[in-house]
Amino acid sequence: MKPVVGGWSLRRRVITLLTVVGVLLIGLAGAEAALATRNRTQIDVVLNKTGPLRVQAQELLNALLDQETAVRGYAVSGDPADLNPYQAGLAQEKSRIASMRTLLDDFPQIDQELRAVEERAEQWRQSVAVPVVATTEQNGTTAGQALITEQARQQFDQVRAAVDDLQQEILVAREKAANDVRGSSNLLVVLLIIAALVVVIAGAVLLLSLDRMVIRPLIGLADQVREVADGDYQHGIATSGPPEFLRLGEDVDAMRQKIASDLAEVREARERIEWVNSQLQKQAEELTRSNRDLEQFAYVASHDLQEPLRKVASFCQLLQRRYAGQLDERADQYIAFAVDGAQRMQRLINDLLAFSRIGRLTSGFVDVDLNKVMGDVAGQTEAARQYADAELTWTELPVIRGEEPLLTNLLANLVSNSIKFRRPDTPPKVHISARLVGNEWEISCQDNGIGIEPEFADKIFVIFQRLHSKDAYPGTGIGLAIVKKIVEYHGGRVWVDSDVPVGTAIRFTLPALPQDVEAAAAAAADQPDEPSAQGDAAADDASPDEASAPLPKQSAGADRPDRADGSPESGRTGDMKETVG
Structure with missing residues (x-):
């Protein structure tokens, strides 16, 4: 029964499966790429923003402490050199604030706390540091120390509290960024696991599909072909599976039918050849017998026929020599004809023997x-x-x-x-x-x-x-x-x-x-590929x-001299001609 070819082909099924898997993997790859970009941004926040902000906030606090310590020291000693840390701290404070502001585009809360630190530091300088420095310069250390009161200390404590709030806000932002990094990393791992599962599942589906649609039909087809190869040329071949395998089964079965038909013709031809061979064998035996007869004839021709022919020729020649001119002209002519016929017959027999011996008597x-x-x-x-x-x-x-x-x-x-x-x-x-x-x-x-x-x-x-x-x-x-x-x-x-x-x-x-x-x-x-024009012309x-x-x-030639011993000279002498005399 001829199989019905229909349904999806193997190529179409494989392409569909690979397309679905490819779309899923491309989607996962896109998501992973976006997530990786986000993760890199979050890591950048942790490493290049919140980390430097913490360090700079601590340096800002150190600059403010240097200013407060320098003002106290100057109020006690009155030495202008003691104000150098104050000036250096003031410059460092401005530098750190400017540097921190370049990193605060995504942190408005930290920027707000930095402004609070800046305002309180400026208030402390206007209400405490500047008056103490000016009073000490004008009225001496006693007057300057009188201005450093408990209220002045509380005012600087407010500055320090503002810096603590700033550092706390920076720490909160850093922890948030670190949590975001951990979350995106975990999600990235999940996406990679999903991609691996998609590949594994697709591979398993492909393997099972190949086993059901390719391997099993191929094994069945191979078993049937093996039966045909073992000699059962009448065994019909049918297969299952996708349309390609059905068409393959049809082609193989058509080939089986053609082989069976050719073998039938070969059998007939072999029978005819065997009959022809038997006839040829008979003919070969007949030829062998005929060759034996021909060899026997050659022997007879070379011995039994030659002997009487020589006698005829000899006696004819004797008649010709003895009675030449004694008989009439017609008799002499008849005797000449007989002598010539006998001689030609001898030459003909000798030539026939030479012709028959070629290839038969070999050395x-x-x-x-x-x-x-x-x-x-x-x-x-x-x-x-x-x-x-x-x-x-x-x-x-x-x-x-x-x-x-x-x-x-x-x-x-x-x-x-x-x-x-x-x-x-x-x-x-x-x-x-x-x-x-x-x-x-x-x-x-x-x-x-x-x-x-x-x-x-x-x-x-x-x-x-x-x-x-x-x-x-x-x-x-x-x-x-x-x-x-x-x-x-x-x-x-x-x-x-x-x-x-x-x-x-x-x-x-x-x-x-x-x-x-x-x-x-x-x-x-060894010769050149292109001969010269002169050589071509000569050729x-x-x-x-x-x-x-x-x-x-x-x-x-006819005029070549003999050698001393009388034998003809025929050696190689280049372009010089030699002749035989």
Whole structure:
């Protein structure tokens, strides 16, 4: 049954919960900020206002006491120096009153008490201090002391009482400010506790909601998916929870259905593949039997067929030598046809045997120096080159992994073909070169012969395929087929390059050794990123082989001298050409 998707989504629920919690926390944070500001103001009152006011009130009292003591002392001694504390106390009194008034903007009651102290102090000075000082100066100490009566003492006691009231008022204000600080601090702690409770409650609600809406549905979905994974692909998947999980369950079930459908197709395909494999096995057994028959045929062709064919050819040649000119012209022609047919049949059988043995009779791959191979090829084709006045040259060739006899046969076939298909009015020139392309060596055999039309480029590698009559160019038509099979046996490919102006260029690839690829990569990394314009021009003017393989040239031509021991010389001599005589 398909679940009904509805209600609030998980995202909406989480966002709503986080929004409510966020609003509460922001409100609490705002309240705490305002309360903290208020608390700082109250602490400022305690520390920077009421505290200094208490100290200054005490200093004010000390200044007044200094004035009263100085007046008494002067009345007794009559010494003007005794009035210095009076003047200093008077100045200190004015300074302290002025300083206290700067702190009384928020304390009108304290300001009122300070004014009372100031008025009573001024009354005492006018009624007691000034008359005593003036009388003592004019009439002496006795007259001055007479003015210091009990009434004068009571009058100063009133000043002292006013200062006590001031200090009491300051103390009341300080206690009130301290109580406000304690109250705001306690409220701040309460708000912090409330915020912590909000976070804890929100976390608990979120955890419970996740457990009910996420974890449990996920566990149930995982259990059902595990059943499907164990092989029960027909088990329908249904889930509960918010709409996202319902849609997820639908998607997983759709995937299960798709997997079940694909598995059914895979089973059908596997059954078909098993049937095809059984047919292939039968065909492989048939091919194995056929290969055995072919091997038996090759044995018969190389022994049983060759022997009578040699006899036919030998006796035909004897007839040709003994009775040539004794019979009529037609008989000589018939004998020549028989000799030529027998010889061509021998060559055809030998070429077929060579073609069938490629890759079947193997000696294993080894490191082969193609320069040495070209020396052997030069020796094998020496007679043909001398007859055609041909020149064979090659640049420095690489070392590759392969079978040396097959590679020798490969290059000998290419060189022989180039010499065979020459232009009658031009001495043949054959050049073998190599260049590294990626992780392969591209080897080219280019000549100045008659060339190959592009439409026939693919046909020349087909066995027994000939583009000319056997009278014009003799041969069995199997040489390039052998070349193609040897190249493919070594993991390469072969083709005809039709973009050469003169002659034919047959190119083939062979896998390069890892050290050659690494050396080429290192050399490329050492070269500058932007070559000079002169270098670019030189590269553009050079031919493809010269641009890609600027290597020392070696040659084997029709006029090369022999070494002292009579063997042909084919060593590397830089750019100096060597020829074979």
